[in-house]
Amino acid sequence: MLLSAFVLPGIGQLYKGEKVKGAIFLVLVNIFLLASLFIVMKKMGSFLVTARISGPQEALNLLDAITKSSPEIGWLLSGFTLLWGVAVVDAAKPAR
Numbered sequence: 001m002l003l004s005a006f007v008l009p010g011i012g013q014l015y016k017g018e019k020v021k022g023a024i025f026l027v028l029v030n031i032f033l034l035a036s037l038f039i040v041m042k043k044m045g046s047f048l049v050t051a052r053i054s055g056p057q058e059a060l061n062l063l064d065a066i067t068k069s070s071p072e073i074g075w076l077l078s079g080f081t082l083l084w085g086v087a088v089v090d091a092a093k094p095a096r
Contacts, residue, residue, distance in 0.1 A: 009084045012091025025087045029080060036076035043070050 009029045013022030043066045067073060 009087030009091075012087065016091070021090070025083065025090075029083050029087070032076050032080035032083060036073050036080065039070050039073050039076070040066060 008026070010022040010025030010027075013019075013025060016022075044062070
């Protein structure tokens with residue numbers, strides 16, 4: 001049960017029978033993750049047109065430029081990480 005929460009937050013709650021809480025975790029985690037991925041992909045497209053990536057350092061520079069131009073990515077990923085942690089801890093608690 002705890003292992004399933006590591007893979008996909010909300011699954012542990014669904015396994016324990018807490019359907020509403022599990023569905024909320026599943027929806028929120030996916031919203032945060034998909035929104036941040038959408039923003040990264042959107043920004044990456046505009047940067048890739050002008051950038052030439054020839055090695056790991058250039059890739060890191062590109063990632064740094066994307067992060068600096070879109071601070072909301074950090075907030076979304078922080079929200080995802082927080083929700084993931086809460087879901088894992090909650091899944092480890094015994095069901096009531």
